[in-house]
Amino acid sequence: MRIVLVGPPGAGKGTQATRLAGKLSIPHISTGDLFRANISRQTELGKLAKVSMDAGNLLPDELTIAMAKDRMQQPDAESGFLLDGFPRNVSQAEALDELLKTEAITLDAVLDLEVPEGEVIKRIAGRRICRSGSAHVFHVSYSPPKKQGVCDVCGGELYQRDDDSEETVRKRLEVYHTQTEPIIEYYKTQGLAVTIPSLGPVDEVTRRALEALEREDDGK
Numbered sequence: 139m140r141i142v143l144v145g146p147p148g149a150g151k152g153t154q155a156t157r158l159a160g161k162l163s164i165p166h167i168s169t170g171d172l173f174r175a176n177i178s179r180q181t182e183l184g185k186l187a188k189v190s191m192d193a194g195n196l197l198p199d200e201l202t203i204a205m206a207k208d209r210m211q212q213p214d215a216e217s218g219f220l221l222d223g224f225p226r227n228v229s230q231a232e233a234l235d236e237l238l239k240t241e242a243i244t245l246d247a248v249l250d251l252e253v254p255e256g257e258v259i260k261r262i263a264g265r266r267i268c269r270s271g272s273a274h275v276f277h278v279s280y281s282p283p284k285k286q287g288v289c290d291v292c293g294g295e296l297y298q299r300d301d302d303s304e305e306t307v308r309k310r311l312e313v314y315h316t317q318t319e320p321i322i323e324y325y326k327t328q329g330l331a332v333t334i335p336s337l338g339p340v341d342e343v344t345r346r347a348l349e350a351l352e353r354e355d356d357g358k
């Protein structure tokens with residue numbers, strides 16, 4: 139399956155992407171994680187990414203599209219992938235369509251994770267992520283790790299992302315509304331977008347997403 143996950147910061151994209159990719163046996167491709175991996179390796183791309191990310195801005199399209207394309211063309215993504223955080227504006231969505239067209243493949247669904255804005259702020263304020271860069275995500279009150287500051291999955295150190303400060307989150311939300319939300323309409327016109335309420339227990343949200351994917355699959 140080829141799936142795109144869309145939603146505001148704090149919608150639970152990373153959490154749901156890890157679970158869905160595991161259940162569907164497809165790679166989870168997160169442009170945010172790819173940028174963060176570059177930041178920890180202190181590459182040139184990482185240096186550039188840090189400035190944009192800390193300000194809550196998007197990275198340049200050309201660079202993001204090249205990075206995402208390269209990842210999607212790895213052998214493990216041949217029979218499917220779950221994109222998390224890409225595309226993030228209409229020109230990235232158009233570039234993805236071009237790529238899919240040249241490879242004669244199509245998307246199966248675009249899942250739009252929906253959460254109220256007040257909830258987004260609460261989720262992000264308490265979010266802690268693992269230094270390993272493997273998308274292990276915790277929350278100080280909603281899903282605390284067994285040992286404070288330590289990842290349950292791999293023992294890595296947990297930290298708060300620099301771009302999770304309240305000021306940057308407000309900017310990221312604004313960028314989401316102006317640049318990312320229009321792609322939901324774009325995919326609605328292609329008949330691909332499905333809205334999933336991302337409130338309630340994590341398992342419940344995963345169940346809703348899997349059900350929606352089954353429905354999409356049956357409809358084809």
Ligand code: ADP
Nearest residue numbers: 147148169170190191195196197202223224226
């Ligand atoms: P979230 O979904 O919580 O906002 P991500 O980890 O997906 O977090 O992204 C964090 C930051 O990485 C974004 O605010 C942006 O600066 C950068 N980024 C991620 N994906 C893209 C993209 N497709 N295009 C441009 N910038 C991106």
